[in-house]
Amino acid sequence: MTEPSKTESTVDQLKPMPDDWQRALAVVAHPDDLEYGCSAAIAAWTDAGREVTYVLATRGEAGIDTLDPAECGPLREREQLASAAVVGVSEVEFLDHRDGVVEYGIALRRDIAAAIRKYRPELVITLNHRDTWGGVGWNTPDHVAVGRATLDAAADAGNRWIFPELADQGLEPWNGVRWVAVAGSATPTHAVDATPGLERAVRSLLEHRTYIEVLTEEDPETYVRGFLIGFAESMGERFGGKPAVAFELFGR
Template identity: 35%
Template sequence: MEPTAPRIKRVLAFAAHPDDIDFGAAGTVAAWTAAGVDVTYCIMTAGDAGGFEPGDRSNVSELRSSEQQAAAELAGVRDIHFLGERDGFLAVTPEVTEKVVALIRRVRPDVVLSMHPERNWDRIQASHPDHLACGEIVTRAVYPAAENPFAFPELAEQGLEAYKVPWLWFYGAPRERENHAVDVSAFVDTKLAAIRVHASQHPDVAGMEAAVQAMLQDNARRFGLPDGASAEVFHAVGVNTEQTIAGF
């Protein structure tokens, strides 16, 4: 599924913290929105444990939310939901899962985008416990809860009927799970600008940008894209496709 495919009309993207989506998928998101795709963000934690400044931290969550809103606008996204869970303590609970199911049923996306639930031993920084929890919560919400009419019946009573998600794309996946690359060469500047907005998280902006650019170029080489290309890579999982066998 390419980002400009006509059948992709709506995408719902989940992250554990403000800035996660921008590091993992802002280029792809920008390509989608440029093609007219409607993208919604959901940030699960308040980001209150982020940054490097000691002292008064009472405004950290507000600052990071504003950074995320500004970064999202650069990628063409204006619809953002903040669940407000405590940074570093995101847990796979029925309460959080229900919130995610409700949002999936409300948005009814063609693609759900999420962090990966498996630990990446090659780069453990990609596997913050909140990242893993985000991936597990979203996976449970996508299947079977969102499509099971008997899961969270109170949602159906609110008019949020069961919905079958066609595709689940993970970013930050272990390398052996990656099976899909998106050429984001035309959107690298947008991605870097979106990441740069999260100024509270970057003690070394130049180093960060160099590392991101090198990663994007390595992704492109690994997936056989032309020399000089940049790519974001995903573990794309077909949940309800033409090949899916129905049932719980």
């Protein structure tokens, strides 16, 4: 007798993200990375009284060809602060690595481990750290470096003998990270219902108007709404039909 084949729904359904946590730290490379990736989930979490902090490796100063980095960096920083506020995030830290040439290595791991020790999250969020977006879309070196370093730093932060100089700065080891959630992964495992936060996610991404207007000739709101809602609905096919923000979840 032939064994019944598994349906797509039994293989590919996404599990709900854990909700037994209070503090999260989102670590990404550039302004707008979180707004493209997962701000609808962040809005839902802050609504529930959870604390979310953003740490950005760069200020995105190399992101607009027509703007000198000295002008572009402060502008994108302002847009990021406004964008974070829309979804209930008030704490945004910039590590000041150079946009476009972020290097994976000890310095980056140390900076992210210091942020984890400082903010003491249970959940750490980052962006796709793999070479591609799951096909022929090549990822940027900054995303790869920051995503991979964040996964490593979640462990570094809890080991007092890795970067012992951080303790001398008052940053004691923090071994309380329980999960690292990767947004934008081609192999997600978990998801959050995007419905409560989706409109704020649209408004949050629209705060990056200067950058968006360089990316597309389409009306900014039409572009943003189509991108975010389309992506959430596509993930919802694996999450009970509800628009969703998906993550690949690594437990620790």
